[in-house]
Amino acid sequence: xxxxxxxxxxxxxxxxxxxxxxxxxxxxxxxxxxxxxxxxxxxxxxxxxxxxxxxxxxxxxxxxxxxxxxxxxxxxxxxxxxxxxxxxxxxxxxxxxxxxxxxxxxxxxxxxxxxxxxxxxxxxxxxxxxxxxxxxxxxxxxxxxxxxxxxxxxxxxxxxxxxxxxxxxxxxxxxxxxxxxxxxxxxxxxxxxxxxxxxxx
Numbered sequence: 604x605x606x607x608x609x610x611x612x613x614x615x616x617x618x619x620x621x622x623x624x625x626x627x628x629x630x631x632x633x634x635x636x637x638x639x640x641x642x643x644x645x646x647x648x649x650x651x652x653x654x655x656x657x658x659x660x661x662x663x664x665x666x667x668x669x670x671x672x673x674x675x676x677x678x679x680x681x682x683x684x685x686x687x688x689x690x691x692x693x694x695x696x697x698x699x700x701x702x703x704x705x706x707x708x709x710x711x712x713x714x715x716x717x718x719x720x721x722x723x724x725x726x727x728x729x730x731x732x733x734x735x736x737x738x739x740x741x742x743x744x745x746x747x748x749x750x751x752x753x754x755x756x757x758x759x760x761x762x763x764x765x766x767x768x769x770x771x772x773x774x775x776x777x778x779x780x781x782x783x784x785x786x787x788x789x790x791x792x793x794x795x796x797x798x799x800x801x802x803x804x
Contacts, residue, residue: 616654618644620668623661627710632662659723662714666725669711673700674732686744687795693736694791698769698783705776733770734759741798750798762794 622643626635637658641648655661677696684692704711738759744750752758768774769787 612654615650616664619651619654620661620664624665627665627714628708632710632713637661663723663725666711666714666723667728669704670725670729670732673697673704686740686747686749687791687799689740689743690737690795691788691791693740694766694769695784695787697733698775698787701770701772701775702780702783705772711772730763733763733766737762744798751800752798758798762798765790765794 619640623635623640626639626643630639637651637655638648640661641651644651655664677693677700734756738755741750741752741755741758741762745752745755750758769783769790775783
């Protein structure tokens with residue numbers, strides 16, 4: 604009997620990710636083991652471990668795909684709008700996207716909780732995307748004389764920390780949408796006020 608041709612590693616990796624995400628969605632992250640994923644794919648657990656050395660590394664890869672999808676579907680800020688409006692639009696888009704993902708894929712919230720103490724690459728990727736987008740808006744605001752800061756990157760990092768209250772899954776998962784909408788507007792208004800009126804040294 605002829606042996607089946609070996610599939611490219613990237614295809615196998617994608618199959619594993621797709622099956623893991625499907626099982627996490629159906630059964631919950633904590634109820635799925637590497638062996639379950641292997642059985643569903645008709646392969647050995649060792650083959651799964653060859654591509655992903657742990658369940659956490661699977662989470663990292665799945666989350667990274669979600670982040671890339673998020674970045675792709677985010678509308679770029681309208682350059683015709685003033686920086687304060689662009690900042691609010693960016694944060695509202697991100698918050699609503701996270702709320703949509705949490706509703707459609709509750710296992711994402713469980714993964715966040717159970718891997719909170721892990722240093723995942725996807726977390727760094729997301730934070731870098733957020734800080735870079737905020738920094739770009741701040742730099743435009745400075746150029747237009749609207750914002751008055753000397754270090755846009757540092758200001759963006761501080762803003763990102765403040766925005767965790769409307770962007771982090773743990774902070775928004777069980778909150779009412781109208782409360783979150785108001786909170787988002789108020790926090791962004793506070794950030795905009797700080798950028799326009801920095802503290803005197």
